[in-house]
Amino acid sequence: MGAKLCPHIILEGTRLTHKTDVAFALNEHPRFVGVRKYAYHSPIVSAEWCGFTNRPWGRGLINFAPDELDKAIETYQTWVRLFELQQYYSWIVDRFHISTQVFQARERRREIDFRWLEERLAAMNFRLVLLTRKDDSFARARVDRLKVSMNPSQYDDLSVFVDEQRALRAAVSRSLLQTLIVDVSDEDVPAICDRIVDWFESTGGLYQV
16 A cells, blocks of 8 residues: 555635635545545535524634634634644645634734644645635626525625735735645636645645655
8 A cells, every 4th residue: 555645735715716616626536535436534624614603604713703712713723633633634624714814804803823823734734725716707706606606695796805815815925834826717626626736746745744
C-alpha cells in the first residue's frame, strides 16, 4: 500500500463560487482522497451551519450575535481539537474562520484574531483555497442558483457578494496558511478540482508528515 492520502483543505469564497460543489467533488476525487470502489463516510465540515438558532437561515459560526462570541470561539476550539485528534484523515471544510472574520468585521464591527487557530491548522498541513469569480459573472451564476434556491431573496443584491469577495481576498492575504486562489467564472467544477489537486500534489499537501 502507498502513503495514506489525508489532505486538509479549507474552501473559502462568497456565495455563487461553487464552494459546496467543489467540496463534494473533491470528496470523491481519486487523486485527492483515493479510489473509492464503494461509498463510505467522509466528512465535510462547514461554518455555514446555522446551529446556534432553532430556525432556518439562523445564526451560526459565521454570523453569530455579539453575545455569542464565547460560544463561537469554543466551537472553533472544539473543531480544531477534533482535527488534531483525527489528524490522519481527510478533512474538507466548506467555509471556516476567514468567512467569520469578514462577516464579523463588516456586520458587527468586531475584529477577531484567529492567529491561534491558524497556527494549529498550519501544524496539521491545512491549506486554504479561495474560490473567486469575475465581478461581471455573478449575474449569470445567480440565474442558475435561483432554479434551486429555497431562499432566493438573498441573491437580490449582487453587490453584496462583490464587496464580500474583495474583503475575503484581503483577509486571505493575511493568513498564515498556504493559499491558492482559483477563478471559477467558467463554471467548470471538474477542472477547478483538478487545479486544486495539482497544487496540493505539487506542494506536499496530500499527506501528513
